[in-house]
Structure formats: C-alpha cells, structure tokens
Amino acid sequence: MLLNKINNENFSLDVLRLWFSRIILYILLFLFSFGIFHYIILVFGPSSYDMTSARYMISALIQSEAAIMAIIVTLSLVAVELASGSYSVRMIDLLKVYNPDFWILMVIYIVSMIYSLFVLKSIPDKSTVQMQIRISFAFHLGVYSLLILFPYLFRTLNMLKPSTLLNMQAMKLNAKNITTAISSDDDRTQEKDPIQPIIDIISSSLLKHDFETTRNGINIIGKRAKEIFMINDLDITEQKIIANYIFSRLARFGKFTLNHGDEDATFIVIRNLEVLWKKLEKNDPGNSVLQASSSLEQIGIVASDMHQRDVLSTVINHLFDIGQKALDKGYDRETSKVIDSLASIGFSCIDKRTDPWIVEDIVHGIGKLGIKSSESGQVSSASQASDSMGGLMVSMELIETHEYQQLYRMAEKISQSISLE
Numbered sequence: 001m002l003l004n005k006i007n008n009e010n011f012s013l014d015v016l017r018l019w020f021s022r023i024i025l026y027i028l029l030f031l032f033s034f035g036i037f038h039y040i041i042l043v044f045g046p047s048s049y050d051m052t053s054a055r056y057m058i059s060a061l062i063q064s065e066a067a068i069m070a071i072i073v074t075l076s077l078v079a080v081e082l083a084s085g086s087y088s089v090r091m092i093d094l095l096k097v098y099n100p101d102f103w104i105l106m107v108i109y110i111v112s113m114i115y116s117l118f119v120l121k122s123i124p125d126k127s128t129v130q131m132q133i134r135i136s137f138a139f140h141l142g143v144y145s146l147l148i149l150f151p152y153l154f155r156t157l158n159m160l161k162p163s164t165l166l167n168m169q170a171m172k173l174n175a176k177n178i179t180t181a182i183s184s185d186d187d188r189t190q191e192k193d194p195i196q197p198i199i200d201i202i203s204s205s206l207l208k209h210d211f212e213t214t215r216n217g218i219n220i221i222g223k224r225a226k227e228i229f230m231i232n233d234l235d236i237t238e239q240k241i242i243a244n245y246i247f248s249r250l251a252r253f254g255k256f257t258l259n260h261g262d263e264d265a266t267f268i269v270i271r272n273l274e275v276l277w278k279k280l281e282k283n284d285p286g287n288s289v290l291q292a293s294s295s296l297e298q299i300g301i302v303a304s305d306m307h308q309r310d311v312l313s314t315v316i317n318h319l320f321d322i323g324q325k326a327l328d329k330g331y332d333r334e335t336s337k338v339i340d341s342l343a344s345i346g347f348s349c350i351d352k353r354t355d356p357w358i359v360e361d362i363v364h365g366i367g368k369l370g371i372k373s374s375e376s377g378q379v380s381s382a383s384q385a386s387d388s389m390g391g392l393m394v395s396m397e398l399i400e401t402h403e404y405q406q407l408y409r410m411a412e413k414i415s416q417s418i419s420l421e
Helices: 002-008 013-044 051-086 090-097 100-122 129-147 149-159 162-170 175-183 196-207 211-229 236-259 263-281 285-305 309-328 332-351 356-375 379-397 402-416
Strands: none
Touching: 013 100, 013 129, 013 149, 051 100, 051 129, 051 149, 100 129, 100 149, 129 149, 149 162, 162 196, 162 211, 175 236, 196 211, 196 236, 211 236, 211 263, 236 263, 236 285, 263 285, 263 309, 285 309, 285 332, 309 332, 309 356, 332 356, 332 379, 356 379, 356 402, 379 402
C-alpha cells in the first residue's frame, strides 16, 4: 500500500533526498552501534553464551521489541491526530509518505523480531560457533533497535512544529504536481492541489494569531513558486497556467488576511507577489503584467471594503509602477489591463467613501498613464484611461461633498488632456 502511495506521488528531488538521507542515517547508526557494542562485548562480555540464558534473553528481547513497536505506532498516530486536528485532515496523507522514519523503524523492528524468532527456534542444547554468532547478532540488533528510538522521537516531536509541516508540504509544490492538479477532471482535484494544504495551515495559524507560522507559510509558497519560474524547460502555455494558479492562490489568501484584519500578513503576500512577477518578467514580461495587475486588483478591492488605507496606497503605487514599465516596453494591451485594475479599485473606493486622497492618487495614476499612452500612440491604453476616467467622474458626480466635487473637477481636467487621436 505504501509503495502504491509512493508511486502515485510526483516526488520532487527534495522528497527523494529526504528519504535517502534518513536511510543513510539509520545505516550509519547501525554500523556505529554494531562496532561500539561488539568492542564492549569483546572486552567486558562473556567468551560464550549459555544456551538456556540465551533463550531467555532473546525471548525477552522479542517481547520488548513488540511492546516498543506498539508504542511507536501509538505515538505516530497521536502525532498525526494532533497535526490533522490543529491544521487540516490533509496532514494524514502528508505524514504517511513524508515521514520516512516511521516506516524505517517498522521495517527494522519487524526484521529484528523475525530474525530473533528464527534464532530462538534454532538454539540447540549444546553451543556451536555459528550459533554464538547468531545470538550475538540478535543481541546487537536489540541494542540497535533501542538506540534508534532517539532520532525517531526527535524527528516525531519536530514534525509537530508548523514549520516542519510547511516544509514537508512544500516538497509537493512543483510544476508537475500543479499541472496535474489543474488538468485533473475528477472529484479529487482539490485533494491533488499541492498548495491548498499550505493554505490550510497558514489560514488556521492566522485565526490563532500565530503570525510567525503565517509569515513562514507565505514565504515558503513564494520561495517554491520562484524556483518553479526559474525552470527553463517549461513551455509558454504551461508557464502561463502555473503562473495564473500561483498568483490567484496568493491573491485569494491576501483577501483572506484582509477580511480577518491582519494587515501585516497582507503586506507579506504583496511582497511575495512582487518577487514573483519580477521573476516571471524575465521569461514572460507580458503575462507578468497581467498577473500582477489582476492579483493586486483583487487585494485592492477588498482593502477598500475594509478601509485599509496603507494596503490601498501600496497596491496603487505598485500598479502605477507596473503600468509605467509596461508603457515603456510598448505593452499596450497589458497597460490597458493595469488602468482597468486601477479604475476598479477606484470605483470600490468611491462606493465605500474611502478617504478622498486615495481616490486622488488613483485619478492621478490613470491620468498620467493615459497621457503617456496617448503621447506614445498606444491607442488601447489611452482609450481605457479615457473610459475609466469618465466612469470615475460619473461616480464622483453623485457625491455632494466638497472633497469629491473637487476631485470630479480635477478628473474632468485630466480627462481632457488624454488624446485619443
């Protein structure tokens, strides 16, 4: 069953390295314990084993190993229950495959007990050299099975830390798993989503006001996504699909942080989005503009609903800078999307009666982009800027406060400067 689970997992190199490193560790521990205790027995131990005493010793050893194995299983189940209860039931499947220590110990204990039973059954009344060697090896296996409890306990306790669970789940966040989850057409699409378990953990941590875990989880997503964008063998279509997947998930979590009043977490989301669109810009500059504007627009609209002025100001500044760079590179269609995103946030701000200076920044940003696009002959952007400015003017005209009426006149003046010829 475990082998089928492993075969069904799209293992990354990180997962393979984890299993390899843990297997090597237990092999080295076996060689170390065998050498040390063999030397101790040669120096301080008996020259030979009494067969009757050997039977009692091996019998007690088998019973002890069986009891310890039962404790290991119980401890592992408790660890899984704690992890799944605190964060998500998705942790059950995660810990089955990404906790190699448990399976390694199960194999070692089963092999040790079977070998000890074989030796116990074959012990004769009179001692032989070959039987002395078998009894000695059974004793070494028993000592080794006790020693390996220490790294296992340390690993199990460390596994309960949120950072460990996040890093374990991050191993599944790769291009192949993302495309598999997106292209899946069965009812288990959500279960195959490699980023959702991380979102579950950091969402739960956010609700518990565990800011460190929330921050680490967002940064882990950003780091793994950055590594994916650095892969050069992805075709342009696959890259667009993966980019849309990652940006939409981060934007969705950014909205979640705003809805729960955690402005600091929102800024971490925005910072990771910035890193990602700059990394994506190297391979697909046009798509990076579209993804950045779409994700920032979603966060900005929720920020206006929650009256998060600092977040709004940051989003608006980012959008304006992205629009400026897109215009400089001649990306007319992409700049038009940036202007539309600014306008959408502006409409939401006006509807929620956000501070006028926020709306003023939006009007100035659209105006500057519209004037620059009209001067450079980028018709789509200029037309979008003119339409957006007109829509904002209609919304502000209905508000009779002095500040918004002043903004209306300013927008009207800027709109006249945008040439559509």
